[in-house]
Amino acid sequence: MMDKPPLWVRPVAIIAALFGLLTIFSGGMVLFGSSAAKSAAGDAVPIVLWFNFLAGFAYIIGAVALFRYTVWARPIAWAIGICTALVFLVLITMALSGTPFEWRTIGAMILRSGFWLAIAFALS
Secondary structure, eight states, rough: OOSSTTTTHHHHHHHHHHHHHHHHHHHHHHHHSSSHHHHHHHHHOOOHHHHHHHHHHHHHHHHHEEEEOOTTTHHHHHHHHHHHHHHHHHHHHHTTTTTTHHHHHHHHHHHHEEEHHHHHHHHH
């Protein structure tokens, strides 16, 4: 455990945990849910869908680390942010090569990578 956490840490950790739970739920609905849920997702790119679903579990681990203000909160935030940015680059490459995608996924990936990279920078 590090020193006393800054005031922003615990509220952001709670948001990160909720973000993780919502990510697991929404991704799980598309991956394992009804055909209606899959249809509502539109042109989901499987690698991005699977990454985001699995990353939801990492969000929860990162949120716990952040809430407890442990020394491993920073590397987890960096790992999530960088991996998300890399998968975002894969998505962009696939989209530019003609793979159908949803524009809302672009927005979500900007939000996801930005959120975790901002946490990582703030902890550095």
